[in-house]
Amino acid sequence: MIPSEFIDLLPQLQRKLQNINHPDSLRISNEILQYVINEISANPCNENFINPNKKKPAKKSIENLKSLISSQIDVIIEKLKNNMPWEYFKGSAEFCGYIFQVDKNVLIPRTDTEFLVYYSTLSILQYFFSEYVFNNNDLLDKLDSDKSSINTITIIDIGTGSGCIITSVYMILSGIISGSINIKNISDRIYTEQLEIPHICFKTNTRLITERDIFELHEYFKKNRNKIDGFINDLRKRNLVSKWFALFDFIGTDISQEALSIATNNYQTIKKNPILDDKKAILNSKDVQFINSNWLKNIPQSVFDKSSVFIISNPPYIPPEVYLKLDPSVKDHEPKLALVGNSDNLLSAIMGLSKERQFNIKGIYFEDYCMEH
Ligand SMILES: C[S@@+](CC[C@H](N)C(=O)[O-])C[C@H]1O[C@@H](n2cnc3c(N)ncnc32)[C@H](O)[C@@H]1O
Numbered sequence: 001m002i003p004s005e006f007i008d009l010l011p012q013l014q015r016k017l018q019n020i021n022h023p024d025s026l027r028i029s030n031e032i033l034q035y036v037i038n039e040i041s042a043n044p045c046n047e048n049f050i051n052p053n054k055k056k057p058a059k060k061s062i063e064n065l066k067s068l069i070s071s072q073i074d075v076i077i078e079k080l081k082n083n084m085p086w087e088y089f090k091g092s093a094e095f096c097g098y099i100f101q102v103d104k105n106v107l108i109p110r111t112d113t114e115f116l117v118y119y120s121t122l123s124i125l126q127y128f129f130s131e132y133v134f135n136n137n138d139l140l141d142k143l144d145s146d147k148s149s150i151n152t153i154t155i156i157d158i159g160t161g162s163g164c165i166i167t168s169v170y171m172i173l174s175g176i177i178s179g180s181i182n183i184k185n186i187s188d189r190i191y192t193e194q195l196e197i198p199h200i201c202f203k204t205n206t207r208l209i210t211e212r213d214i215f216e217l218h219e220y221f222k223k224n225r226n227k228i229d230g231f232i233n234d235l236r237k238r239n240l241v242s243k244w245f246a247l248f249d250f251i252g253t254d255i256s257q258e259a260l261s262i263a264t265n266n267y268q269t270i271k272k273n274p275i276l277d278d279k280k281a282i283l284n285s286k287d288v289q290f291i292n293s294n295w296l297k298n299i300p301q302s303v304f305d306k307s308s309v310f311i312i313s314n315p316p317y318i319p320p321e322v323y324l325k326l327d328p329s330v331k332d333h334e335p336k337l338a339l340v341g342n343s344d345n346l347l348s349a350i351m352g353l354s355k356e357r358q359f360n361i362k363g364i365y366f367e368d369y370c371m372e373h
Helices: 009-019 025-042 044-050 059-081 086-090 111-134 139-145 164-178 183-196 211-223 225-237 241-245 257-271 277-284 343-357
Strands: 092-095 098-101 152-158 201-204 248-254 288-292 307-313 360-368
Touching: 009 025, 009 059, 025 059, 025 086, 059 086, 086 092, 098 164, 098 257, 111 152, 111 164, 111 183, 111 201, 111 211, 111 225, 111 307, 111 360, 139 225, 139 241, 152 164, 164 225, 164 241, 164 248, 164 257, 164 277, 164 288, 164 307, 183 211, 183 225, 211 225, 225 241, 241 277, 248 257, 257 288, 307 343, 343 360
Parallel strands: 152 248, 152 307, 248 288, 307 360
Antiparallel strands: 092 098, 201 360
């Protein structure tokens, strides 16, 4: 929260952002002011002034602080004037409720991609419940006695960048089973927000994800809510939650080693902060593996044996001629390797390898370029 003494700096900051034609001035002005106040209050010399638990600062010191804040804001405005995205300046971006560190080696995670994460996670869960639970009533016994007889589910995020997709899927699945995340909220969210994603194609295998698909997914979880809740309760009662989570393999690949270091770091940091204590045990039962690879080529064969594979990807898909016309905040700052490409390359790599290594792809969910935009 911005302390009331400094709130009048906000309209000034918004004007400065508008003066440099920043496209997102309203959204980021609050964040910038809060960021500068946090930075200044992190300096022990200033703590007495800003920390709300300490006695109120004297009027004179408020004025001093305001001019300090204003001058730091000017430094930021200068950078933003050169089209540097705010997320690169502050070094982080929020995605699916988690904070991911970002720098020039990775794409800034986009809000649109949250849809991809929620939709694909629910589709994978739908597959799991239909194939492993509703069609099969001895899963819990098998988990208890002979887990090796159960096929695993491998989730691969190709072109992981900051690691935002695979880390979020991992946190959401563990959250659903530990009770900190509710399937209904996710299902409602993609259902009600589906029309707010106009400039990207979301595809499953080679066709567009339609409103009908989203409706049917939403209905599935509505119809089966009691059965699913019952299964999760049984898992908890029989202490099988960690064994359940260990049925999943999580993999993120990227051709950029720099991106993979950032992804690994993000995953480790986000995993370290579980809200619930019992979630720690779940998370300790499985890790995301990050693999340096051209698409999925370097993933070891053992991952594919006895596993149903799901692929989620936000690949580079901007045609070269469109790239040249992108906003400078994207073109001049975000990695070209993350932007320019064609999703056909990804699809032919997946299809080629799945034939060669004979693995069982159950679903591919990816973002693609929309010709009409
Ligand atoms: C659009 S970015 C997506 C990053 C992240 N998944 C996200 O949604 O924010 C595409 C990513 O694919 C990676 N990439 C590009 N070509 C690749 C290839 N041949 N194999 C694997 N990764 C690749 C880039 O390095 C980049 O991190």
